[in-house]
Amino acid sequence: MLRIIVLLPLLFALSNASVQDFCVANLKRAETPAGYPCIRPIHVKAKDFVFSGLGTPGNTTNIINAAVTPGFAAQFPGLNGQGLSTARLDLAPKGVIPMHTHPGASEVLFTLKPGQVMVFPQGLLHFQINAGKSAAAAFVTFSSASPGLQILDFALFANSLPTELVSATTFLDPTIVKKLKGVLGGTG
Amino acid sequence: MLRIIVLLPLLFALSNASVQDFCVANLKRAETPAGYPCIRPIHVKAKDFVFSGLGTPGNTTNIINAAVTPGFAAQFPGLNGQGLSTARLDLAPKGVIPMHTHPGASEVLFTLKPGQVMVFPQGLLHFQINAGKSAAAAFVTFSSASPGLQILDFALFANSLPTELVSATTFLDPTIVKKLKGVLGGTG
Amino acid sequence: MLRIIVLLPLLFALSNASVQDFCVANLKRAETPAGYPCIRPIHVKAKDFVFSGLGTPGNTTNIINAAVTPGFAAQFPGLNGQGLSTARLDLAPKGVIPMHTHPGASEVLFTLKPGQVMVFPQGLLHFQINAGKSAAAAFVTFSSASPGLQILDFALFANSLPTELVSATTFLDPTIVKKLKGVLGGTG
Amino acid sequence: MLRIIVLLPLLFALSNASVQDFCVANLKRAETPAGYPCIRPIHVKAKDFVFSGLGTPGNTTNIINAAVTPGFAAQFPGLNGQGLSTARLDLAPKGVIPMHTHPGASEVLFTLKPGQVMVFPQGLLHFQINAGKSAAAAFVTFSSASPGLQILDFALFANSLPTELVSATTFLDPTIVKKLKGVLGGTG
């Protein structure tokens, strides 16, 4: 059993020095381009720097047989302003995280065996698919507390753009576009 | 078995647009404050974005019964300029990653069970210790391709500063300072 | 006729102060994550800050009836390190800049009439299409000297990924994937 | 006629992932060093990313026979946090945008004919003057949503600094300083 501890600088509560060493998100306040406003240092607790939400597999009973569980600033306030965020991927057999990009961050993915690591440069299309016979999981980290997520098919088809416009700009046959708009709840 | 693929923009090799989407490190060239110079896009291969060095446990037969295996830009060139790096921690029973800081990055640590995640804000002292009966491993990510590592005891004692100076500035008894200088190969 | 002049600080050549006010790219040197190395200040000329390459319409006689003429750091060395770059779009009637993203930058687009401006946040999919009867042009600026360009169809189909993999991760019928791989020179 | 569309990631409204892909300014809230706080994603509309304010020539009936129409975050909220802003310059014959700097950004200027582009490195003095017989216009982009604007004569003379102090630090004769203070409403 690992014991892992960070020493929070108690001194800060006593001094009137600024405490930007950390800026635990106040999720009740509006975000800024640099993240959420900070809660007061005196309200910061060690548990603000721990997140257990990635311990439970996501529900993969869905159209893609897969789930993404985010551990972003919105779920893990201690990440706010730290330039990092996390997520858990769960894929049932044949599960797939469809083609997507993270507009705001690069990504590092750990595959638990054989301990391989991959990096996905910011904004580049990538996907994960479970070609095996058993469920698989992976953990990822992003280079921003707010990496964003743009799933290609949602962006292309879950909208109200005229079919011929999507068709003309993707070279996909209108019938295909219409079909996928139907599957994903798009119109037009 | 997961299949995970990133689509490298082939177009870039054809155009003369810049390719800062990625900047695979040329480790033969001197670093800059922003990282290593890039290898030419035409020389980039998909495997540059994959690193297997974290698949093998580090050798924990040492004074701390623990090992840190870095996956920084220097080992994993695809990380260069991506604002991320990785490492593997191995701790034998009683193993310890001694009190340390990462001057250049915040850190996220995954404990494989129960899937808990911790964040260590940049520059704050922290440690990991294996209080269990079996070997333990953890994977970490940093918010920089070059997080740095400052192990407290190495910084304090593996140097040639006069003992009384270290003692006066740490409030540690000179006998203790001398003893640890001896253990860690310091002088003075 | 507009006369527009920037006063380059002559003083710099005389002092030994650093000259990072500008860093005209030395295109013969390898890029870094922050851009190209700078040419020596004494070699900098006013014309390094002017680029005429966007004055000529691009050749739209091609599959998309459109052209993108980049004015990035690689074409316009004075942009190096300035956090900006430019491009010209030309679209013949029915021309289209297909669905694409800029992984490394946000974009501002000027439509010359009626003087409307649009912003495309970094990494988000967008396109331009000429629905009119005459040729159209537009000028864009990016928030990076190296915005990158990922054209969706090139990324998806101009590669050697197995058709079923692309199909499974995009929900496009294998026949469509094969057809577009054919059009765009992909294999698999 | 160009049709130009950005696909806003609808998914974001459904997920609780952060939406820093864009951060449309809430102009009712105080700015931060990184920009304005964001409005809620569910309140974001496509039109927030379009700005038509540069379509109308500015009023050049003034002392400089020229006008600057800003398209900054304060006028074009979709620019907030995107690292870009825009402006339109209008110059009647003999019109001049007097010597000035942008303390917070580099600038790219498009001269509509012959499609020439210029870059003005951050903070360097520059000007535009219409040496022709007809009105001229130009569009510019800045590398920050808040480039700032410091017009030399306003800074030097539209203040209450003692004339001899301005004279001593600019080497301009006191009579000239007094005269320009008069023109620009300065005192001292």
Added chain:
Amino acid sequence: MLRIIVLLPLLFALSNASVQDFCVANLKRAETPAGYPCIRPIHVKAKDFVFSGLGTPGNTTNIINAAVTPGFAAQFPGLNGQGLSTARLDLAPKGVIPMHTHPGASEVLFTLKPGQVMVFPQGLLHFQINAGKSAAAAFVTFSSASPGLQILDFALFANSLPTELVSATTFLDPTIVKKLKGVLGGTG
């Protein structure tokens, strides 16, 4: 006597251009990762850019015979968003600023005689000690408006971590740990 003046761009109050050239901190509002929200430009006064708090020696009648007087954004609102902050160090004879780091900034220290300057890279341990017979002072600047301060002994001992845990991770004898916990008000 030096007269030193900055010309605040009066124009800004008249235009509706953004005023991020400066962002004087509104200390009544919560900090963000990028600093405090700005007060309104019309409320900015020249004195907001001046701070006299470093003119008075700090009280060195304490356990370390030294004092740190911060001039951070919290004390000197004009620094907000400027990427700089200041402090004054006072050391009585035998005074010491104990071993510490600044997790959020690099530091430059001026020793008033012989005009020597030192740089302390971000996050690296350092200290200052007065080995002379008279009081000494020094002025420092940090590369962030919020450099933070982590004093080693406070972090290690002014906490409630079990003594054996601190001992195991620092290689300090438990008796020493207990003693310093006592001195610094720690428990466990």
Added chain:
Amino acid sequence: MLRIIVLLPLLFALSNASVQDFCVANLKRAETPAGYPCIRPIHVKAKDFVFSGLGTPGNTTNIINAAVTPGFAAQFPGLNGQGLSTARLDLAPKGVIPMHTHPGASEVLFTLKPGQVMVFPQGLLHFQINAGKSAAAAFVTFSSASPGLQILDFALFANSLPTELVSATTFLDPTIVKKLKGVLGGTG
């Protein structure tokens, strides 16, 4: 007498971890937008982090009765990549540092008595003048290792721009422009 020491992480020389904690400039290599390339860690010496060049007053026997002694990355290689630089100002009686800006950095100025500190936001015009009867000195720090320096009169008059162009864009009488071009070695 102050003893001030930074503990350089010896460990780095032993490990193959990157050492971006510091990046001592290799002045023989071309700069990049992020600074100079780094010398090898094994070649770094403690003295690289110390600079004595500000200990000697600059020569004020000149047209402005003042001197600026830079301590930028080019003079003080340890500053490279640290986001800080320094300078010393010397002003004889009546001496003046003429109206100028630092396009690349904000500035903090220490006036040695009465310990007052001032901040000059990036790019804003400012000056220093010695209104006293004795020589004065001041030390400044900038928020960049390469702050740049644009002295107004040099930029306006030490160039070959036609006099009428400078006159038209500054509202200064042509006779004044010609006179100052003469003083400062300009032509046109």
